[in-house]
């Protein structure tokens with residue numbers, strides 16, 4: 181990602197929108213916007229190995245591990261507008277557990293790309309499965325999409341829910357329900 185090219189692109193966007201990129205308030209805007217977009221898309225430059233960085237620990241625990249309410253900021257690939265919400269991730273370990281902060285960082289790595297919510301949900305679930313070799317993985321994402329709220333249908337309060345269940349969460353109704361109950365509690 182070249183900052184210079186991206187900056188030039190944003191200058192052109194401003195011109196095409198009818199603005200004067202040279203005016204005082206906009207002087208630094210193309211570069212700032214380019215840097216912001218690089219930050220919001222930094223997941224493209226990250227890899228699962230680098231993120232996890234060996235933070236896997238031996239454990240006898242075979243009970244469900246849940247990380248709730250992980251803040252999520254992403255950009256929809258159809259409009260490049262934000263969608264914002266939270267992710268809930270659970271897995272059932274089989275000898276290895278992963279550092280909790282790493283779960284959040286995995287969510288972030290996939291969120292900081294152009295996404296659709298369904299694919300994002302699946303990519304997180306498959307990554308957790310791949311890293312931990314869990315007996316099951318569940319991911320639920322609830323998010324509000326600016327492309328719905330600010331344009332188009334302008335539905336201010338609709339949020340989208342997506343879920344992916346792998347392994348035990350897919351096969352066992354009880355396991356799935358336990359997870360869904362735990363994430364629907366308010367604390």
Ligand SMILES: [Zn+2]
Nearest residue numbers: 256258259327
């Ligand atoms: Zn969109």
